[in-house]
Amino acid sequence: MAINVIEQSLAAAPLRKGSVRSQVLGLLREAILSGKLKPGDQIREAHLARALQVSQATVREALLQLEHAGLVVRTPNRSTVVTRLTREEVQERVQLRVLLEGVAAVAAAQRMREEDFAALADRLADIHRALERDVYLDYVSADLNFHRLIWEMSGNKTLCRVLELIAVPMFAYLTILRSRRFTNLAAKVHSHDPILQAMRSRNPEAIRExxxxHLEGSYRHFDEVAASAGTAPNATGAY
Incomplete structure (x- = not known):
């Protein structure tokens, strides 16, 4: 669907009284998650502001929040596009996550008390409940919350920020590409269980393994979701 058509459809949704920025944010998020705006589509700030009859600053603030959520990215020429990752980019991010999340988890395990392990178990239960409900968006959200708690428990704020930059766009892109046709979600969900078990053992080697x-399985999961959403890699390896 052409971007100008998207802008027209967004403009057709009247803005109510209240926070204009939050409404613009909601309209854009819904357009991305519903597929009206597709991976790689450019969001034109000035055009959208005119279509919605709001200031460019309002649109810019909404786009900044979407960027923090990993749903859009700023390109070198300062345009904004819906997040789209190539196979190579995902491989690079997975490799970094294997190294850095291992470091975070080993550090976290040494710091965590029983109530902290209970909180992590609750996050894991949220992932399993999403599987039972068969709601893919809930699964991705619960998955990210599980990993975030481990990062935070490491006590290393710099490491947390780096992992946010590396991992959040992956979770966001999976959300954009979500597919109810994905048939192996149970295996992906259950791959989290050994993480909690290893962290309880406080054994660094077991935690890293x-x-x-888990993360090697995440890369396979990404490929399957991308294929089922019709964005499988072409001959050059790009989506």
């Missing part, structure tokens, strides 16, 4: 196995 659990993350390696």
């Amino acid at each position: 659990a993350f390696t196995q």
